[in-house]
Amino acid sequence: MIASLFISFFVIIFVFGIVYVLLNRRKYEVEVGFLIIFIIYFINEITYFISFNLSAENFFNIPLALIIWYISIITRHFSVGMFAIIHNFELNKDSRVRFLPVLIYIFIGGISLSLLFVPDSFTVIQKDFEYFYLFNNIGLLTSIILFNFCIVLFSWIIQIKGYHKFADKKLGKFYYIFMLLFSLNIFLYSLYLITLNIYFNLLHSIVYLIGIGYFVFIIIKKPNLFAVFTNKIYDLIIFHKSGILLYSFNFQTREEVDESLLKGSILIGISHILANLSNLEAQVTHIKMKDRAVVFNFNTQLGYAALLIAKHRNKILEKSIDNFMNEFSTINKDSLKNLTGLIDVSTFKNAKGLINQYFSHFFTEK
């Protein structure tokens, strides 16, 4: 009864989230690889929660309930591990040991998985209308608790150390609350496994549902979640090969930069770079600095280039620049081809609309 209630709530939250995202899919910008990982993660979450609740129901016979219990443990490891790994990779991008937490999770997860297949690891106890699973294999219980402990410990270290990397601080704060719910959920789950107390089971399921509901809330509230997790754009500048500044936009002030405000040093620099515009091999594509990256995108046919200063380069950013450049070239084709004599750069003010169209995800809150 309680299981079906929890599962129903869970399905309602998930269906609502999925329908909302599908209806508003234009708002969401996400790399395909990342999307696949996220789908796998959610499949594991769904399987875990349903199997965890069903495994307690005495509607099933003991062997079947035990199989469902095994499924819940395996999918729990996958879902919690995957979330921690995604969190680690996003916030720990530049660390020299970014793979270390991942390898530790996989290593301990491997031990648990191996011990799980030792025969007679559990004794199934039937109390009232529910099954409880008593651990006979202390090694297995220890490895599961150790796995959970490592996940919580490393996730908090990464969250605290990486908070400053959140491009959108409001998103960072949302994430703190989610991490609290995530840790509490793991803590209650571990307590339930150790004590087999029904109250810990109920509390775990309630906190789990709140956590999932909150995550759906973040996705709805912050559609730029996947694009700007830690990335940030500072400036977008468009130059003609003659060295003339066609357009410049600052993402922090969200305003166009007046060309008279740009110093002579920039113009000298541009002419140096654009002198090599025709040399395809020597074309600079990307400049890395300690805290920033400069991405170049050239259009040799129309003789102009876009320079984007961001925190770091990624595929979403590159795709946005490509789309922006394609659209910019289409609408300004004639103007760019006829840039002779007195040049009126106000023609290129239409770039602002394109910025709103292709880079709106990167307008972040401080």
Added chain:
Amino acid sequence: MNYITLLSLIIGYFFIFSLGLVVTIHIFRNRKNYGTPLIGVLTAATVFSLGVIHATFYILSVVFFISEQINILFLKFSILAWFISLIITSLLFSFFREYKKIKPFPFIFYTLLLGLLIGGLLTSDSIALNLSTSLPSSIIFIDPSLINYYFNIVIGTITIGFQILIISHYLYIAIIINIRSKKKEETLPILLNAIIFSIPITLNILYILFQQTLFRELFIVVLWIAYIGLSIMFVKKPDMFFVIPNRIYSINIYHKSGIQLYSYNFENQSDSNTASTIWSNILIGLNHILSEFLDKKDKINVIQTKEADIVVKYEEDSGYALIVITNRKNSIVEDLMKNFSNEFKLKYKNELSEILDINKIINVSEFSDLKDLIEKIFQLYL
């Protein structure tokens, strides 16, 4: 009792153990010669793990009989040491391909399999000992052919799967390096190494599959022979990690005013002033732009183009920038740049302090004898 096998294994063990210790100490003391300290430490760890830890536990599990549990425990430790050695070796192989640019997937699988193995080994019936003689009452030397181990299905599957993955990974990396390399003869040792190392691994797989002691003895003999060869290679040719993964195309030194002080081309090993002027232009341009848009402390580290990485090292106190054009930036190149820059500063201390004032006339011919210094420091890339 077959004393020949027993004695051969014990003598072989002492030789391998001593060699392992000597080579580990040698590599550790000369770790700088291996490109970076990380590679040095990993190489030493491979040698130590294979020659000292694995060999010791292996010998203890097949040559002595102490008790069933203790012998099984020694074998479990030897399997663990074997797994760890192979993972570290695999990491080194990956460095051949591209330093510190490791494809994570194989290592994620290795870690998972290592975890599964440890979980499996913790269970009591994972390995069984079969003694083809009466159970001795005290610790004795035993004919290795009389002592045999049986692996349960989980451990057998994990160890076989892991070793197949390792062989495939070694061969894949070696073949990829060979295909991509312009100098095939330079990469041939890597390919040979991968093939030679695959033989003992295959023999170990056969032992686990057929549980015949002959395969186990053959495995250790071939492994130890390969180990001797590997140790000699590590000692004699520590620079093998340097050259294979990357190339340097040119080195350029620019004064802060943008004037090129010196340029060296690695392709034709000559001073060159023409090809690099394009980079001078670009660099000056970029610095002008960046000085306007960015915090001045945030200098360029590397510029990526379609064909190359341009690694930049600023010496603000001495007023110049060192630029190395390579196919891929890595720590080895950065370390060499640092060494070169230190020597350059020392050698041209007076000249550099004179031109700190950008209004002074710069005589670039003063830096024309840099060729020797470059060839000394970057000799492995020549």
